[in-house]
Amino acid sequence: MTAFPKGFLWGGAVAAHQFEGGWQAGGKGVSIADVMTAGDNETKRRITDGVQSGENYPNHDAIDYYHRYHEDDQLFADLGLNCFRTSIAWTRIFPNGDEEQPNEAGLKFYDDVFDDLLSHQIEPVITLSHFEMPYHLVKKYGGWRSRKVIDFFVKFATVVFDRYKDKVKYWMTFNEINNQVGMMNEWSLFTNSGLLIKPDEDKEAVMFQAAHYEAVASALAVQIGHRINPDFQIGCMVAMGPVYPATPNPNDVFKAERTMQTNYYLADVQVKGKYPAFLDRYFDRHAFNLDITLEDRDVLLAGKVDYIGFSYYASHVTEASQDEPTDFITMGHNREVKNSTLQRSDWGWEIDPVGLRYALNWFSDRYEVPLFIVENGFGAFDKINQDGHIQDDYRIDYLRQHINQMRLAVEVDGVKLMGYTPWGIIDLVSAGTGQMEKRYGVIYVDKDDQGKGTLARSKKASFDWFQKVIRSNGDDL
Ligand code: BGP
Numbered sequence: 001m002t003a004f005p006k007g008f009l010w011g012g013a014v015a016a017h018q019f020e021g022g023w024q025a026g027g028k029g030v031s032i033a034d035v036m037t038a039g040d041n042e043t044k045r046r047i048t049d050g051v052q053s054g055e056n057y058p059n060h061d062a063i064d065y066y067h068r069y070h071e072d073d074q075l076f077a078d079l080g081l082n083c084f085r086t087s088i089a090w091t092r093i094f095p096n097g098d099e100e101q102p103n104e105a106g107l108k109f110y111d112d113v114f115d116d117l118l119s120h121q122i123e124p125v126i127t128l129s130h131f132e133m134p135y136h137l138v139k140k141y142g143g144w145r146s147r148k149v150i151d152f153f154v155k156f157a158t159v160v161f162d163r164y165k166d167k168v169k170y171w172m173t174f175n176e177i178n179n180q181v182g183m184m185n186e187w188s189l190f191t192n193s194g195l196l197i198k199p200d201e202d203k204e205a206v207m208f209q210a211a212h213y214e215a216v217a218s219a220l221a222v223q224i225g226h227r228i229n230p231d232f233q234i235g236c237m238v239a240m241g242p243v244y245p246a247t248p249n250p251n252d253v254f255k256a257e258r259t260m261q262t263n264y265y266l267a268d269v270q271v272k273g274k275y276p277a278f279l280d281r282y283f284d285r286h287a288f289n290l291d292i293t294l295e296d297r298d299v300l301l302a303g304k305v306d307y308i309g310f311s312y313y314a315s316h317v318t319e320a321s322q323d324e325p326t327d328f329i330t331m332g333h334n335r336e337v338k339n340s341t342l343q344r345s346d347w348g349w350e351i352d353p354v355g356l357r358y359a360l361n362w363f364s365d366r367y368e369v370p371l372f373i374v375e376n377g378f379g380a381f382d383k384i385n386q387d388g389h390i391q392d393d394y395r396i397d398y399l400r401q402h403i404n405q406m407r408l409a410v411e412v413d414g415v416k417l418m419g420y421t422p423w424g425i426i427d428l429v430s431a432g433t434g435q436m437e438k439r440y441g442v443i444y445v446d447k448d449d450q451g452k453g454t455l456a457r458s459k460k461a462s463f464d465w466f467q468k469v470i471r472s473n474g475d476d477l
Contacts, residue, residue: 013375018429021065082470086113143193150213179191245318256318270304274300378399395462403469437449
């Protein structure tokens with residue numbers, strides 16, 4: 001007997017901008033991902049003012065799924081996937097974001113892709129916005145700092161819900177909407193909300209405002225989606241990294257709890273339809289001057305999501321200090337501590353399979369809605385053996401241990417889990433570094449950090465292993 005229910009969704013996850021390429025094909029406009037250069041392990045990606053000649057923009061060509069989807073979908077079918085998570089590049093549908101009419105060539109592209117996936121019995125799982133805002137909306141409206149962008153997003157969502165209502169059932173509104181919360185670095189604010197912060201601005205106020213407009217846009221989209229097709233399952237998507245206290249000192253324990261409340265306040269807004277009490281109080285105590293109307297609060301309550309999609313890669317540890325307020329925890333106040341009990345990836349990400357069970361239980365207790373693990377995986381350098389094969393046992397180990405914890409959460413803890421789509425099932429451009437060599441895939445793509453390679457696809461050892469896992473519905477790990 002297998003722990004996972006019949007119809008459990010076994011898939012793989014990617015995002016349009018990290019794998020499609022074809023950045024100007026079929027009338028596509030420039031997105032925020034298109035104006036970011038590659039960085040390296042230490043340096044975050046550079047945000048340029050538009051596309052500048054001579055720069056290295058890794059998302060422009062990515063791994064060229066745009067021209068190879070037929071071949072790639074066949075590989076996903078061979079792997080045994082019954083679902084596939086990707087995003088719709090907003091700029092294929094509305095190249096500038098504020099046009100009256102959508103771009104038919106862009107709509108047609110996703111018709112073809114979804115038809116191809118469905119012909120293999122692979123259900124598309126679609127994120128509406130995965131770090132892919134049209135760059136024009138940044139230049140003209142300041143990204144999500146403008147209430148006008150709600151209308152543009154809602155129009156985009158309405159057009160694609162309507163067009164694909166018979167092809168796509170599972171949707172998510174914004175990828176890792178909470179990345180911007182508390183991190184307060186340039187990259188996270190730009191990728192999530194298209195925000196470019198001026199030196200004299202209160203970053204926190206700008207972030208709260210932008211995140212609020214996104215939450216309202218998400219709630220409106222949920223309502224419209226359900227009207228278009230009542231069978232739609234529309235989720236939020238948050239980045240989950242449990243935060244543990246460094247010691248049993250109650251101050252550390254409370255600090256960890258407050259950091260969790262901070263990091264997941266947008267899940268409260270999207271799942272419960274309201275801001276948590278501590279944050280409403282925080283807004284009152286600070287003169288942020290936020291534009292949060294009573295009508296907005298009604299919209300949030302009426303547009304609650306059906307499920308929580310989340311990414312899980314690693315956990316974190318925090319400690320309290322005497323002089324800091326136990327208030328909303330922003331970057332600089334998070335005091336991250338190294339977890340001496342865990343191993344780390346080459347990029348310093350803690351490997352914590354039990355943290356996934358913890359996360360599933362935390363979400364399940366707090367929100368009582370179905371959960372969907374829509375990203376999980378091990379970014380690593382892969383070595384090609386002399387015979388051309390990649391024996392990625394480290395990736396198999398990582399996935400095996402995480403799936404095992406996921407099994408315990410379902411079987412022992414009674415968590416309602418819809419599915420599991422490991423991140424970057426096919427090697428793609430890393431969001432954090434813009435490079436290729438941080439690989440997650442069970443399918444290798446011949447392309448290096450310099451953009452060189454044939455783009456040929458090949459199966460790693462993890463491909464055969466994951467195929468076996470899916471065939472046994474998670475029994476044979
Ligand atoms: C998540 C994003 C993805 C993805 C993944 C891995 O934050 O939703 O887009 O890339 O993390 O991160 P990275 O590519 O930086 O290793």
